[in-house]
Amino acid sequence: MGEKTKPQNKFSQLIKWLQKGKVNRWLVIITFMLIPVLLLLVFTYIPFGKMIGFSFYNMGYVGTREYVGLQNYIDVFKRDDCFKALRLSVYYIGASFIQLALALYFASILSTKIRGGSFFKGFMFFPYLICGIAVGFIFKFFYTRGFVLDTILSWFGFNLENLPYWLRDTKINNISVAATSVWRYMGQNMVLFIGAIMSVDSTMYEAAAIDGANEWQKFRYIVFPSIKTIIVLNMILSITGSLSAFEPPYVITRGNFGTATYFVVMNTLAHDNMKVGLASAMAVILLVIILFATVLQKLFFRYFFGEGEEEAIRDKRRRKKRLAEAAARKGGVS
Amino acid sequence: MKQWKRFTSAALAAMMAVSLTACGGSQQTADTSAAKEGEANTATTAAGSNEAQSDVPEFKDLKVGEDYTDIKADLKFITQRTDLVDTTFKTYVEEFQKLYPNVTITYEGITNYAEDMITRLSTGDWGDICMIPMQVKKSDLGTYFLRFGAKDELEKSYIMLNDKSFENDVYGIPSVGSAQGVVYNKKVFEAAGITELPKTPDEFLDALQKIKDNTDAIPLYTNFAAGWTMTAWDAYISGSATGDADFKNIDLVHGKDPFTKRDDMTGPYAVYYTLYEAVARGLTEDDPTTTDWEGSKPKINNGEIATMVLGSWAVTQMQEAGDHPEDIGYMTFPITVDGKQYATASPDYNYAINVNSSADNKIASMLYVKWLTEDSNFAYDQGGIPIVAGAEYPDIYKAFDGVELVINNPAPAGEDNLFNDINTDSEIGIESSADTVSKIVEAAITGSPTLDEIMANWNAKWTASQEKFGAIQ
Numbered sequence: 001m002g003e004k005t006k007p008q009n010k011f012s013q014l015i016k017w018l019q020k021g022k023v024n025r026w027l028v029i030i031t032f033m034l035i036p037v038l039l040l041l042v043f044t045y046i047p048f049g050k051m052i053g054f055s056f057y058n059m060g061y062v063g064t065r066e067y068v069g070l071q072n073y074i075d076v077f078k079r080d081d082c083f084k085a086l087r088l089s090v091y092y093i094g095a096s097f098i099q100l101a102l103a104l105y106f107a108s109i110l111s112t113k114i115r116g117g118s119f120f121k122g123f124m125f126f127p128y129l130i131c132g133i134a135v136g137f138i139f140k141f142f143y144t145r146g147f148v149l150d151t152i153l154s155w156f157g158f159n160l161e162n163l164p165y166w167l168r169d170t171k172i173n174n175i176s177v178a179a180t181s182v183w184r185y186m187g188q189n190m191v192l193f194i195g196a197i198m199s200v201d202s203t204m205y206e207a208a209a210i211d212g213a214n215e216w217q218k219f220r221y222i223v224f225p226s227i228k229t230i231i232v233l234n235m236i237l238s239i240t241g242s243l244s245a246f247e248p249p250y251v252i253t254r255g256n257f258g259t260a261t262y263f264v265v266m267n268t269l270a271h272d273n274m275k276v277g278l279a280s281a282m283a284v285i286l287l288v289i290i291l292f293a294t295v296l297q298k299l300f301f302r303y304f305f306g307e308g309e310e311e312a313i314r315d316k317r318r319r320k321k322r323l324a325e326a327a328a329r330k331g332g333v334s
Numbered sequence: 335m336k337q338w339k340r341f342t343s344a345a346l347a348a349m350m351a352v353s354l355t356a357c358g359g360s361q362q363t364a365d366t367s368a369a370k371e372g373e374a375n376t377a378t379t380a381a382g383s384n385e386a387q388s389d390v391p392e393f394k395d396l397k398v399g400e401d402y403t404d405i406k407a408d409l410k411f412i413t414q415r416t417d418l419v420d421t422t423f424k425t426y427v428e429e430f431q432k433l434y435p436n437v438t439i440t441y442e443g444i445t446n447y448a449e450d451m452i453t454r455l456s457t458g459d460w461g462d463i464c465m466i467p468m469q470v471k472k473s474d475l476g477t478y479f480l481r482f483g484a485k486d487e488l489e490k491s492y493i494m495l496n497d498k499s500f501e502n503d504v505y506g507i508p509s510v511g512s513a514q515g516v517v518y519n520k521k522v523f524e525a526a527g528i529t530e531l532p533k534t535p536d537e538f539l540d541a542l543q544k545i546k547d548n549t550d551a552i553p554l555y556t557n558f559a560a561g562w563t564m565t566a567w568d569a570y571i572s573g574s575a576t577g578d579a580d581f582k583n584i585d586l587v588h589g590k591d592p593f594t595k596r597d598d599m600t601g602p603y604a605v606y607y608t609l610y611e612a613v614a615r616g617l618t619e620d621d622p623t624t625t626d627w628e629g630s631k632p633k634i635n636n637g638e639i640a641t642m643v644l645g646s647w648a649v650t651q652m653q654e655a656g657d658h659p660e661d662i663g664y665m666t667f668p669i670t671v672d673g674k675q676y677a678t679a680s681p682d683y684n685y686a687i688n689v690n691s692s693a694d695n696k697i698a699s700m701l702y703v704k705w706l707t708e709d710s711n712f713a714y715d716q717g718g719i720p721i722v723a724g725a726e727y728p729d730i731y732k733a734f735d736g737v738e739l740v741i742n743n744p745a746p747a748g749e750d751n752l753f754n755d756i757n758t759d760s761e762i763g764i765e766s767s768a769d770t771v772s773k774i775v776e777a778a779i780t781g782s783p784t785l786d787e788i789m790a791n792w793n794a795k796w797t798a799s800q801e802k803f804g805a806i807q
Contacts, residue, residue, distance in 0.1 A: 060758065140559070144624035167623035168779065253623055254561050256772050272767035274758040 055281040060274035072281035082282060085262040086289075088174055088249075092242035092261075095178035099186045100234055106186075107193030108219060121194070125187035132184070136251025139180045143167050143252075170258045177259055180248045185241075189234050196227035232301045239297065240290045262286060390696045393482040394491065398705045399433045406436040407698035410461030412451065414683060416443030426710050430702060437698045462691045462699045465683035466498050466506045472750070475505040480687040480696055482507060492707070492721050494681035496744050506684025507707055510718030512646045513731070513739055514569045514678040520663045522551045522640040531665045531733060533675060535599055535608045538668035542617040545640045554612045555630055555639040556775060558622030564771040566644055567609060568764045571602035573678030573740030574667040583745040586764075587753050588805050591793040595786070600671045603789055606774055608668065609643075610785040613778035622775055631655035635662065643667070647682070649730050650717045665733045679719060679739040752805060760799035762792055 017023055055072055059065040076082050106124060110117050127135070142148045143166035150163055166176045204222050213221070224231075246263035249255050255264035262282070270279035306312035391401070413419065419441045427439045442461070444450045451467045454460040455478050470478065475498060482488060482504040485495055498506030523531075526545040532538040542553035557563035572582040577600075586592050586602075595603045612618055619625060633639045635656030642648070646664060653659035666675045685706065687699040706712055713720035714728045719739070727734060745753060757764050770792070777783050783791075800806045 140624060144626075145621045147624075165621045165623070168621050170780070173623075254559070254768070254772070256558075257623060257776055268767065268769050269761075272758075272763050272769060273761045275761075 051280045052284055054277055055284050057277045058275075059277045061276060065277075068277070072278045073285065075278055076281050076285055081260075081265055082262065085260055085265045086243070088259070088261045089243050089245065091174040091178040092181065092245045093239055095175075095182050096185075096235075096238035096242050099182040100189060100231070100238060102182070103186050103189035103193055103234075104231070107190045107197055108223060110190070111194050111197040121191065125191050127184045127186075128188040130184070132247035133251055135180060135184050136248060139176075139248075140167075140252050143176055167253055167259075168257055173253065173257055173259055177248045177252055178245075180252065181241075181245065185238070189238075192230055192234060193227060196230040197223055200226045228305055232297075232305070235301075236294055236297050240294060243290055243293065244286060390480070390693055390700070393700050393704065394487055396697075396700055396704055398701055398709065402697055402701065403434060404436065405434060405694060405698050405701070407438075407462075407692075407695045409437065409439045409463060409695060409699055409702065411439055411441045411702075412454070412461050412464040413441060413443055414447035414451075414465055416445055419443040422712075422715060426706065426712075429710070430705055433705070434698070434701065437702070439702065458688075458690045460688065462688050462695050463703065464686060464688070465509065466686045472498075472500040475500050475686075476503065476689075478686075478689060479505040480689050480691075480700075481505060482687075482700075489723075491723055493723050494679070494721060494741055496741065497681050498684040498686070506686045507703055508681030508684050508721050509706070510682045510713045510716055511679055511721060511739075512682055512718055513734065514574050514645050514680075515664050515666050515734070516641050516643050516668070517634065517648055517652055518641045518663050518665060519551070519634055519637050519639065519661050521658070521661045522549055522637050523663075525549050525637075526640070532668045533670045534668055535604050535611070538608060539611050539615065539617070542612060542641070543615070546617055549637075549640070551638055551640045552619050552633075553617040554641050554643070555625065555634070556609075556613070556618050556622055557625050557627055557630055557642065558619075558772065558775055559625040560627045561768040561772075563627070563644070564768040564775070565763075565765060567605060567771050569645065569678055569680075570605045570643075570667045570669075571764070572742055573676055575601050575605050575669050575671075577671040577674065577676035577738065577740060579740050579743045582742045583749070583753055584743075587745075587749070587756060587800070590806060591797065593789040593792045593796065595789070598671070600669055603785075604669050605667070606771075606789070607785060609771070610774050610778045610788075613775050614781070622779070635659070637661065646718065646730070653717075662730075663733065664730050666737050675737045676740050677734060677737050679741050681721070681741075682718065752803060755803050756796065756799040756805060759802060760792075760795040762796055 018027065056067060056069060057065045058068045058071070106120075110121055130138075145165060146160065149166065150158075150160055153163060154160060164172055167173050200223060205218060208218050208222055244263055245261045246267070249259045249261050249264050250267065253259045255261070255268065260268070263286075266279045266282045266286075269275045269282070302310075303313045306315070396402075411423075413423070415423075423441045427441075430439070431437065447465070448467050448469065451460075451464060452469050455464075455467065455470070466475070466479065485499045485502045485504050488504050489495055492507060494508045494511050495504050495506075497508065498504070522545060523541070526541070526548040528541045528544055532541045545551055545553040572586070573579065575581075576585070578585065593602050593606075595607075599607070613622075630639060630642065631652055632655045634642055634652050635658050637658070642652075649662060649664050653662045666677050669675070685703045687696055687703065691699065707721055712718075713725075717728050717730045719727060719731070744750075757766065761767070761770070763770055774785070774788060777785070777788060797806070
């Protein structure tokens with residue numbers, strides 16, 4: 001009998017062990033994490049690790065590989081097309097600022113109770129739901145000579161003769177292309193802002209109204225500080241997105257007439273010229289640039305606007321200085 | 335946004351992976367059962383050799399309509415021509431069944447042919463006849479497909495066999511051939527007062543100028559925005575521009591500065607000169623960035639466009655796009671080499687037969703392929719060049735009378751990859767990248783750099799890669 005109870009004992013011991021608070025907690029964490037972490041590893045980090053590996057080889061998709069060390073990285077810096085392409089990011093960064101400003105503007109209007117508010121919200125969010133390729137095709141026709149944009153402008157008295165070729169003229173075609181991403185992502189940013197604005201405690205507005213604050217003051221001193229975090233987040237996402245802009249130039253102009261962004265150049269190198277190693281090196285370099293830009297932005301925002309509940313470093317220093325000055329003056333008098 | 339994208343793509347990829355493995359599993363079991371059925375063939379498949387022929391007759395000896403008329407087989411035919419499955423091919427099968435009543439043929443059209451077929455090939459049990467996907471290496475042809483016969487024997491009756499042959503063994507019979515030329519609208523040419531077809535780049539440019547001056551049509555539509563239409567220009571630099579079947583794989587690969595201007599206006603320079611000058615002189619569409627491929631077809635049909643530089647495959651599409659099919663003409667690329675005109679020609683997809691099929695299926699497939707090639711009129715229906723040696727060209731090639739078709743010779747032994755290596759390493763991307771030819775159009779519009787500068791740059795890049803791979807000293 002003793003022999004028989006032994007395994008049973010072990011089993012119940014196991015159950016008991018599993019039911020212990022600490023073990024139980026870990027068990028839940030592991031089971032819940034397993035699938036997402038596995039997916040993340042298999043489809044993001046392992047391929048990424050592989051890509052870093054590729055960047056040290058001279059290789060195509062098929063055929064033999066040759067280890068070349070850092071040669072690919074040196075080539076990226078030596079080639080004139082790679083970093084030239086990065087300059088185009090300025091257009092997209094500029095566009096992302098406009099996009100955020102517009103989003104913030106519409107969000108602050110639409111978060112108040114106005115007639116047809118949800119209609120406009122849906123209307124402006126809608127472009128985000130369209131796939132990027134389709135957006136590209138829409139705008140290709142939009143900018144075609146004598147089509148949508150030219151027609152609309154001619155209603156306002158513009159003469160077709162005086163209008164530029166929106167996608168051919170190298171002075172403005174990057175602006176035309178970057179504008180499409182404003183159209184696409186503005187609604188999404190706006191919805192995020194509306195969500196953040198809605199969560200602001202309404203008693204604050206009432207208090208402000210009693211104090212006689214006008215709308216701008218309400219925005220500046222109540223809304224803005226409360227949604228600071230989400231603004232910073234949107235800004236970081238937009239700027240990193242600008243550095244890796246791909247869909248609009250790829251679909252609308254195929255990167256012709258000086259609209260080839262870093263990603264388009266990378267794509268051409270990898271798929272047309274089968275220089276997968278070089279393209280991988282470009283990707284790694286871009287990642288480093290993006291990381292650097294993100295850290296820089298974070299520091300910038302911490303200094304000027306503070307993070308979350310924390311006060312801006314600049315304000316803290318100013319106050320300290322003022323206090324110190326006040327103390328010094330006091331000391332001087334006495 | 336980025337996180338979202340990453341998440342959705344990961345989720346998608348996961349779903350696809352799961353469904354893929356599911357498919358793979360079922361197909362594999364189907365594969366093994368099929369392998370068991372055709373016992374005799376499995377052994378030979380494993381060897382990947384050609385000795386399977388023992389129970390199958392030679393392709394060249396088969397007489398369609400006389401041999402094996404009582405053969406029984408169910409054939410599955412996989413094709414890229416989804417548009418013809420329910421129409422033309424159906425009538426072909428009916429015709430064929432008059433000769434072979436016990437053979438049934440089921441067509442399956444695949445839209446994304448090149449990629450889907452390559453995965454299906456690896457399962458072994460995909461059907462009996464297919465069109466050989468481009469990615470299959472020549473040395474692998476024997477692993478998947480039945481050998482039709484010796485090249486030197488078959489070449490007596492068919493043309494363009496180079497493409498899918500390996501060391502004198504033929505594994506694919508081209509369905510139809512195509513030649514490189516220029517699609518044009520006859521009525522516009524007439525209206526512009528062009529009586530004789532231009533034969534040199536400058537004559538061609540003069541003709542375009544006449545069209546611009548005398549008609550409302552766009553003289554030359556580049557279809558720039560589509561991208562692949564730019565790559566299409568590269569096809570003319572070999573046969574059409576030089577008349578030399580060895581140009582692509584020998585002269586271009588081993589020659590010094592192949593893009594340099596030649597005094598008689600032939601060679602690659604002449605081709606790109608035609609494009610550059612046409613754009614620079616304003617003889618093309620206003621805004622190349624917003625061209626529309628589908629929209630261009632009815633336009634050339636009803637005379638709003640005068641010419642387009644495209645392979646002969648495009649002719650039927652242009653004819654069918656509107657009410658004036660009779661206005662569409664086809665001429666050779668305007669380059670004359672020593673008083674003679676040439677045209678680069680190449681085979682379309684090749685028919686091939688599954689090496690794993692049963693002996694009866696193989697014989698029936700061979701009969702059908704032979705019937706398609708010799709008796710079906712497919713080439714005439716499609717406006718292509720017939721594969722049977724010495725056959726008459728369809729009407730559309732009238733302008734090609736006296737024009738010699740040049741089919742590029744394969745690379746010499748041991749240099750199979752040399753052209754590709756130089757081509758990709760130099761980033762010139764002949765016939766593979768639209769980027770370089772697009773840059774010619776851009777330069778022509780903005781006025782800098784000049785064509786000579788572009789060609790000098792190409793020469794420099796090309797030479798550097800030639801040296802890297804030891805193609806020249």
